Amino acid sequence: MEASSEDDKLSLSSLLNAGTVKQVLISALVLVSASGFAEKLPRFLESPSGHLFDLAIDAIVFGLASSSLAKSFGILGGVDYSALDGLDKSSLARQAGEWALAGEVPAA
DSSP: OOOOHHHHHHHHHHHTOHHHHHHHHHHHHHHHHHHHHHHHHHHHHHOOTTTHHHHHHHHHHHHHHHHHHHHHTTSSSOOOGGGSTTOOGGGHHHHHHHHHHHTOOOOO
């Protein structure tokens, strides 16, 4: 029994969706910048001249990539749906559809 090419595309796309690939790349940025920062910090403490720019770049990349990774996992900037009044959890998807059709944006 042979799998159709459409089944192959579906399984490949489910394995490599854009969100997962983005999280892997951002995680790599976090690790590379953290290791670069840890490597350059002792040299900077010994002799501050000339190493500040490299250290600052690693710190900035680490901070931005870490915050982006935290946002992608919902740690930062998440929505507290329990703060919305008058909604049951089971009806939130239906209610969100109604809000979208009506062009409304709920506020917490």
